[in-house]
Amino acid sequence: MGLALVHTRARSGMRAPDVRVEVFMTGGLPQVTIAGLAGTVARESRDRIRAALQASQFELPSKRITVNLAPAELPKDGARFDLPMAVGLLAAAGQIPLQALRDIELLGELSLSGALRGVSGALPAAIAAAAAGRSLIVPEDNALDAAQARGAVVIGARTLAQVVAHLRGECVLPATAAPAQDDAPNSHRANLAPGTNTNLADVMGQALGKRALEVAAAGAHGLRFIGPPGCGKTMLARCLPGLMPPLTEGEALELAVIRSLAAPLREAGGWPRARPFRSPVHGASAVALIGGGSIPRPGELSLAHHGVLFLDELPEWDRRSLEALREPLESGEVHIARAAMHVEFPARPLLVTAMNPCPCGWAGDPSGRCDCPTDAIARYQSRVSGPLLDRIDLHVALVRVPAAELMRREGPGGESSLIVRSRVVAARERQQQRQGKPNAQLAPSELEAIVAATPAASLILERAAERLALSARAVHRVLRVARTLADLAGEATVDTPQMAEAIQFRATSIDANPLTQARLRASTLAEHAIGHGVAAAH
Numbered sequence: 001m002g003l004a005l006v007h008t009r010a011r012s013g014m015r016a017p018d019v020r021v022e023v024f025m026t027g028g029l030p031q032v033t034i035a036g037l038a039g040t041v042a043r044e045s046r047d048r049i050r051a052a053l054q055a056s057q058f059e060l061p062s063k064r065i066t067v068n069l070a071p072a073e074l075p076k077d078g079a080r081f082d083l084p085m086a087v088g089l090l091a092a093a094g095q096i097p098l099q100a101l102r103d104i105e106l107l108g109e110l111s112l113s114g115a116l117r118g119v120s121g122a123l124p125a126a127i128a129a130a131a132a133g134r135s136l137i138v139p140e141d142n143a144l145d146a147a148q149a150r151g152a153v154v155i156g157a158r159t160l161a162q163v164v165a166h167l168r169g170e171c172v173l174p175a176t177a178a179p180a181q182d183d184a185p186n187s188h189r190a191n192l193a194p195g196t197n198t199n200l201a202d203v204m205g206q207a208l209g210k211r212a213l214e215v216a217a218a219g220a221h222g223l224r225f226i227g228p229p230g231c232g233k234t235m236l237a238r239c240l241p242g243l244m245p246p247l248t249e250g251e252a253l254e255l256a257v258i259r260s261l262a263a264p265l266r267e268a269g270g271w272p273r274a275r276p277f278r279s280p281v282h283g284a285s286a287v288a289l290i291g292g293g294s295i296p297r298p299g300e301l302s303l304a305h306h307g308v309l310f311l312d313e314l315p316e317w318d319r320r321s322l323e324a325l326r327e328p329l330e331s332g333e334v335h336i337a338r339a340a341m342h343v344e345f346p347a348r349p350l351l352v353t354a355m356n357p358c359p360c361g362w363a364g365d366p367s368g369r370c371d372c373p374t375d376a377i378a379r380y381q382s383r384v385s386g387p388l389l390d391r392i393d394l395h396v397a398l399v400r401v402p403a404a405e406l407m408r409r410e411g412p413g414g415e416s417s418l419i420v421r422s423r424v425v426a427a428r429e430r431q432q433q434r435q436g437k438p439n440a441q442l443a444p445s446e447l448e449a450i451v452a453a454t455p456a457a458s459l460i461l462e463r464a465a466e467r468l469a470l471s472a473r474a475v476h477r478v479l480r481v482a483r484t485l486a487d488l489a490g491e492a493t494v495d496t497p498q499m500a501e502a503i504q505f506r507a508t509s510i511d512a513n514p515l516t517q518a519r520l521r522a523s524t525l526a527e528h529a530i531g532h533g534v535a536a537a538h
């Protein structure tokens, strides 16, 4: 007498590995021992289970009970195992038929009253349970999340008593219906869900900023806006998710798993219907950005996966936080090492940053209201120089849109996000077919063959590199951007117009020094002249 086996799931990064709860009941002094969980976690779990059983009017025989969670080396956060352990205890005591436990898995925290509380990571658990051919019983709070898993049978319950009655066959808890088809992520205008993203057509003027957004979306290039307060940097950045190709079903599922690991899906933004836009504040800790914790959870970088990570007020950011972003942005993955485990979360967002040009914010403004000393401006801008900038291919200086233009509702340049998005989709498809990845991810060694610059275009770049003292990295960035411009234009080779426009996107800032500014403007104009009268991008 007295052996029961219950299936449940731990969480480890994006996975939900199988855990078995084994309960033995033997003679001897009455006591409950939990093996396979850390001391305090086990004690807290035992107290909750005891209280919940009592509140639900279940009685355990006065026996020696051992609960073992296996395998022992798995990362196990305690609370999610309350429900499977309580059910295992009752089954070992003969109060639940053992065969009722064969084809199900259970997951859930118990409150002292016997009510079930939601846990994190219900969706990956449901995916894994479905793959194992078992149904999954979860707290009602988790049922909708978990039911998103294809082919999963998910049963939501409110209390321990309900679960026990269901397993005894005294009542039948209904399976949670999978979400309706018209809730699918790509239903019409899904990427322009109101409240989250902005439509490009609502942005007046800022042609250069809009062009930069299109290029960023088309080649997955990192982007930096530099401009005075209120010129529309944040507004422009918010347009970007809606310019990227529609979220695929696979991307949505991956994102949903990430969200469900961070918090119950509902709190974390629900089932992804649009590409995410995450804008952590500059005080955010490295853990909030990258992820972490004793049971590692994904951070902002992963929550922005397949979408946009917006870092506003870039010079205000702590250098160490930015430094922590660099490696994951390069590899597209966050690695978190703990004593006993190593987890990975995907993290491939499009990086958009914004900053004022100087401490007061108005350097370069035609009003001349900036009176920051030159060295203060230089110091301000150099605060962000460094590794993060290596990830940014597009640098755009913005100026305020005149009030008269802001009030003009229609006029040229009023393209909607959907129109721009169709060009982006076509450009992305070209890249996918040619090289299997977006241009921003081209390695230096791949550039020459893939960019295919004409001799005239190469000459422009050579001259610009000399005149502007471009580093090798800067030259690579120009080449990647030029390739994307050619893809947007449907051209097989990069010719002078694309090269000239690409060089523009490295003009780093509204420089405080009017001389440098004039030099930059002059060189850009020269580029245009060489580029056979390219239409000015602004």
Ligand SMILES: Nc1ncnc2c1ncn2[C@@H]1O[C@H](COP(=O)(O)OP(=O)(O)O)[C@@H](O)[C@H]1O
Residues within 6 Å of the ligand: 202, 203, 204, 205, 206, 227, 228, 229, 230, 231, 232, 233, 234, 235, 236, 401, 406
């Ligand atoms: N180009 C623009 N077109 C339409 N509205 C604008 C534009 N620029 C700024 N605004 C308005 O000004 C507000 C502030 O813009 P915001 O994007 O927050 O500026 P920034 O981030 O550069 O400080 C926006 O919410 C918007 O209402």
Ligand SMILES: [Mg+2]
Residues within 6 Å of the ligand: 233, 234, 235, 312, 354
């Ligand atoms: Mg802003």
